[in-house]
Amino acid sequence: MVNSIFLQLLTGLQLGAIYVLISLGLALIFGTLGVVNFAHGAMFMVAAYLGVVISQAEWGGWGMAIVLVPIILFGLGLLMERGLIRFFYTRPHTDQILVTFGLAIVLQEGFKWYFGANNLPFATPDWGSGIMRLHEYLPFLEGFVAYPKWRLILTAVSLITVALLFALLQFTTFGLVVRAGMRDSEMLRLLGVNISQRFAIVFALGVAIAGIAGVFGGPVTQVDPGIGMVFLVPSFLVVVIGGMGSLPGAVLASFIIGLAISFTATIPALANIIVYLIAILILLFRPRGLLGQKGVME
Amino acid sequence: MISDNASFYKKDILPVTTFAVVLLTMPFWFRYIGGYSGLDTKIVIWIIFAIGFDILLGYMGFLSFGHAAFFGTSAYFTGLMLLHYSNNILPAITVGVISAIIMAFIIGFLTLKRTGIYFSILTLAFGEMLHSMVLSTLQDWTGGDNGLTGLPTPMLFDIKMQGDNVFYLTVIVAIVMYYIARRIIGSPFGLMLKAIKSNQVRLEYTGVHVARYKLMGFVISAVYAGVAGALMIVYEPYVASEFMGWHLSGQVVIMTVLGGVGTLFGPMLGAAFMLYFENVVSVYLGAQWLLVLGAIFMATVIFLPGGFVEAGSRIKKALTGGGK
Numbered sequence: 001m002v003n004s005i006f007l008q009l010l011t012g013l014q015l016g017a018i019y020v021l022i023s024l025g026l027a028l029i030f031g032t033l034g035v036v037n038f039a040h041g042a043m044f045m046v047a048a049y050l051g052v053v054i055s056q057a058e059w060g061g062w063g064m065a066i067v068l069v070p071i072i073l074f075g076l077g078l079l080m081e082r083g084l085i086r087f088f089y090t091r092p093h094t095d096q097i098l099v100t101f102g103l104a105i106v107l108q109e110g111f112k113w114y115f116g117a118n119n120l121p122f123a124t125p126d127w128g129s130g131i132m133r134l135h136e137y138l139p140f141l142e143g144f145v146a147y148p149k150w151r152l153i154l155t156a157v158s159l160i161t162v163a164l165l166f167a168l169l170q171f172t173t174f175g176l177v178v179r180a181g182m183r184d185s186e187m188l189r190l191l192g193v194n195i196s197q198r199f200a201i202v203f204a205l206g207v208a209i210a211g212i213a214g215v216f217g218g219p220v221t222q223v224d225p226g227i228g229m230v231f232l233v234p235s236f237l238v239v240v241i242g243g244m245g246s247l248p249g250a251v252l253a254s255f256i257i258g259l260a261i262s263f264t265a266t267i268p269a270l271a272n273i274i275v276y277l278i279a280i281l282i283l284l285f286r287p288r289g290l291l292g293q294k295g296v297m298e
Numbered sequence: 299m300i301s302d303n304a305s306f307y308k309k310d311i312l313p314v315t316t317f318a319v320v321l322l323t324m325p326f327w328f329r330y331i332g333g334y335s336g337l338d339t340k341i342v343i344w345i346i347f348a349i350g351f352d353i354l355l356g357y358m359g360f361l362s363f364g365h366a367a368f369f370g371t372s373a374y375f376t377g378l379m380l381l382h383y384s385n386n387i388l389p390a391i392t393v394g395v396i397s398a399i400i401m402a403f404i405i406g407f408l409t410l411k412r413t414g415i416y417f418s419i420l421t422l423a424f425g426e427m428l429h430s431m432v433l434s435t436l437q438d439w440t441g442g443d444n445g446l447t448g449l450p451t452p453m454l455f456d457i458k459m460q461g462d463n464v465f466y467l468t469v470i471v472a473i474v475m476y477y478i479a480r481r482i483i484g485s486p487f488g489l490m491l492k493a494i495k496s497n498q499v500r501l502e503y504t505g506v507h508v509a510r511y512k513l514m515g516f517v518i519s520a521v522y523a524g525v526a527g528a529l530m531i532v533y534e535p536y537v538a539s540e541f542m543g544w545h546l547s548g549q550v551v552i553m554t555v556l557g558g559v560g561t562l563f564g565p566m567l568g569a570a571f572m573l574y575f576e577n578v579v580s581v582y583l584g585a586q587w588l589l590v591l592g593a594i595f596m597a598t599v600i601f602l603p604g605g606f607v608e609a610g611s612r613i614k615k616a617l618t619g620g621g622k
Binding site: 030084087101105 | 422424426431433544585588591592593603
């Protein structure tokens with residue numbers, strides 16, 4: 001009994017770990033720039049493919065992939081914001097959605113063309129393969145309890161990323177400006193802060209976090225061209241449940257959703273729609289989301 | 299909008315007649331531009347879908363990413379009726395469209411209180427919820443991944459609904475629905491939808507019960523989706539699970555935007571273009587047709603927000619020397 005609850009808890013955290021990495025970027029970009037990025041899932045997909053390619057390349061390897069993928073994605077994010085998104089700040093919101101949706105299609109189809117539609121195998125590195133004998137460390141577990149090592153690493157990486165992001169926003173001047181920008185960007189502009197440059201970095205940061213999700217989450221999920229869209233929809237719901245533009249809300253909602261899926265896994269009919277049910281309940285009874293601010297997107 | 303009925307009818311007669319003539323003569327000219335029989339029926343079905351979508355996006359200003367929910371719900375109920383009740387299409391289509399209407403009331407109630415972006419996300423989410431329900435929770439009824447198979451040949455009383463019969467049925471429905479759409483847009487109700495698009499907060503302050511109009515607009519657009527979904531099953535008696543998927547929702551978004559939102563004519567053109575592109579031009583492009591289409595779509599959103607219709611009016615302007 002203890003064992004199964006513990007394992008479901010762990011699985012829930014691990015599912016939440018991927019959602020949190022994708023939805024943090026979404027919430028960050030939405031909160032600062034007011035842009036809903038329908039191509040965010042595609043960024044996750046790109047990162048997973050880059051992870052496969054770099055980790056298996058002769059010149060590459062897993063260490064290289066972990067370092068390079070988020071950096072490349074950061075660059076990609078900068079390129080996307082400077083080259084495309086910034087022209088859409090003054091256009092209607094629907095246009096922003098449409099153009100990022102178009103970009104998602106182009107990326108998805110481009111990758112399908114080059115890599116094929118099938119799932120690419122994404123092997124974990126030697127140091128992250130195999131299982132972890134949890135009962136050796138946790139005395140309250142009964143008998144033999146093992147868990148895939150990579151999934152534990154993924155969860156840990158995700159938690160560390162969240163902690164670093166919050167530290168960046170909370171304790172640095174850059175973070176101060178960004179938080180102020182999330183509150184009232186117009187005021188900040190009037191005060192003479194170069195906000196567009198910082199927002200470009202924020203956008204790239206959000207995409208880079210999706211990059212971390214891709215490289216660490218890829219071996220757990222699948223690596224195929226459609227994977228971005230598969231994760232985009234629940235990530236949107238995470239942002240809605242947590243409260244649009246609220247980062248702590250996104251974190252909280254990710255783990256709630258992860259746990260909900262994991263604890264209903266024995267009832268497949270429920271597990272497939274539990275995320276939506278939670279979202280409906282939130283919409284009906286707390287439209288601004290769990291930790292959403294009053295008046296924001298209520 | 300107060301206008302005398304005479305000019306009202308006059309305004310509609312020319313476009314609707316042109317539309318009718320173009321569609322009705324389609325079997326005679328369509329094959330000369332590479333089309334084949336059957337594709338024309340499909341185009342007409344998508345035109346109906348796109349007209350309804352334009353009422354929502356173009357006139358009311360709400361971008362739904364979950365319209366497959368209504369197309370699919372209607373398709374499944376039509377299929378189930380044909381399978382279990384009778385192979386007559388009248389009760390099947392009726393039940394199909396009613397199911398789409400009920401679904402629209404539920405989803406509309408949950409999503410319409412939200413602003414633009416929020417609405418897009420939520421419709422996408424609810425659409426995907428139905429899709430995943432069809433694939434798992436409800437698979438005993440829907441056939442899951444395989445879709446609903448083994449449907450009988452649809453009949454309209456004694457007439458077999460195959461080939462040309464289906465084509466002319468869909469064309470007649472399309473003409474009627476196009477005419478209705480024009481009347482809706484030109485009516486005081488249509489004006490209200492446009493007012494919602496330009497500023498719904500201000501409209502609320504003038505004492506209008508905005509929520510009711512939004513729900514109405516949403517349901518009307520779902521009726522079009524439902525009719526299209528039902529006709530799709532009459533055209534091809536097989537319900538694919540993709541009819542519920544976001545791909546289908548995305549497709550109607552793409553064709554509406556490509557053609558030009560808020561013009562009714564544009565989305566119809568967009569629907570025809572997209573189906574033509576998917577089935578005829580794709581022969582030359584191979585599996586990458588969707589990549590090319592995505593690029594065309596992006597370019598349209600970036601450079602030509604008004605779609606084909608804007609392109610047309612720009613060309614016209616250039617030819618007539620700016621018209622100043």
